[in-house]
Amino acid sequence: MAIGGYNQLPLISLDTQLGTEAYKFQSARAALYAYLSATKIKTLYVPNYICDSIFPALKSLTVEVKFYSVNEQLLPVNCPELTEKSDSRILLVNYFGLLNEQIKMLTAVKPELFIVDNSQALFCEHIEGTTSIYSPRKFLGIPDGGLLRTEIKINMPEARYDASENVGHLLLRAAGDVQAGYARFLDAEQMLECFIPKKISVISAHLIKCADLNTIKEKRRRNYKILYNKFRTLNQLQLPINDHVPLCYPLKLELNVTSICRELIDNAIYLPRYWSSQHSGSVGKGMFENTLFLPVDERISTTELLQLVKLIRTKL
Missing domain, CATH: 3.90.1150.10 (Aspartate Aminotransferase, domain 1)
Known part of the structure; x- marks a missing residue:
């Protein structure tokens, strides 16, 4: 504890808990990288409607990408069938956080073969047996953050992400200067393109505690x-x-x-x-x-x- 000295932002901690059983990284793509690196997965089946941000990490790990199609309801058309001993995984995207029930049904038989991308579904419950990834900064005013829930043991990195230079857009947006903040936002997003895993920043960890x-x-x-x-x-x-x-x-x-x-x-x-x-x-x-x-x-x-x-x- 520190007493006295310079002032701080008037943030009130609500002691909010988020992802208490999750591994906490600087981004969702870093969380995915950490999981794939630990499990030595060789092939990842990916829907042909997805953000390109995951592909550099897959390329770095020499993970083969195979695409499957989604239908008009954003559900798999030809989702592959894998065996329990497979060195492949299927990535399911919970688009806009609106496919919780459908994903539960898809993963019911062999949950261990699925990675559920909940980047757009922060409040979707983790499905036991699967691996799930979350991106809390899409829902909360934090500069970084990615959560990983898995039954696989993950060795966390020693280094922690430094977000001290990447909070300007949050402060400017709060002050009403949206346009000036947007340029800072793009800079902060670019910093997160590095997928080498680091622990979530102390700034984001504290801001989460203040979220209602x-x-x-x-x-x-x-x-x-x-x-x-x-x-x-x-x-x-x-x-x-x-x-x-x-x-x-x-x-x-x-x-x-x-x-x-x-x-x-x-x-x-x-x-x-x-x-x-x-x-x-x-x-x-x-x-x-x-x-x-x-x-x-x-x-x-x-x-x-x-x-x-x-x-x-x-x-x-």
């Missing part, structure tokens, strides 16, 4: 339900929320959304695009080209959400 997870979950569910009801007749992708805590509300339309995204930026509305990749199949390309990934996080009020709905409808 119950409020975050409640508001994300509420906001998703509002958008689900408002766009039910327009959305080409019907993924009900059930009891899930979603990353966003994917609004899939019958048109290319690039121009709409540009117009929304003019109104200070910034939407991500998931994902532009040479590995994407027809479903993945359609998701990138035709889908608005609308925010549902706890910072958005009901009034702001309804304004967003009105704005989008005027542009359709």
Whole structure:
């Protein structure tokens, strides 16, 4: 304990616990690298709709990548059947945190053969027997972080990630200077491209303790339900929320959304695009080209959400 000296940010610890049984790394891709390195996996089956950020780590480990297709409901079309002694694994992506029940069914028979990518599903419970990976910084205001749940023993690295120079975007965003913060955000993301595992930073570990997870979950569910009801007749992708805590509300339309995204930026509305990749199949390309990934996080009020709905409808 330190007493006196310079001041600190007025952050109140709620003693929030997240991933108490998980190995804690600086990023989800570092967590994946650590698992594959420890298990000497030779082949990884990957859906043909996924973020390219995992591939440098796979290449570094000389893991062979084999793609399988997903259907319009973002579920495997031709998921391979592996034996229990296989040196291969199947990566399942819990898209937008909305496929919890489907993934439980897919992994029920041989859970040890599956890696569940819960990067977009922070609050999805770990399925016993599987390996699961989480990316809490997609849901929380933290500069780094990746969680790994597995029954395999992982030797943690000695080095800890230093996030002291990568929190500027969080502070600028909190102060309302979104544009200045965006450049810092890109710099922070670039720093995380290094997949060599390190322990989660002390900054992120502390910020997690200050997060009100119950409020975050409640508001994300509420906001998703509002958008689900408002766009039910327009959305080409019907993924009900059930009891899930979603990353966003994917609004899939019958048109290319690039121009709409540009117009929304003019109104200070910034939407991500998931994902532009040479590995994407027809479903993945359609998701990138035709889908608005609308925010549902706890910072958005009901009034702001309804304004967003009105704005989008005027542009359709």
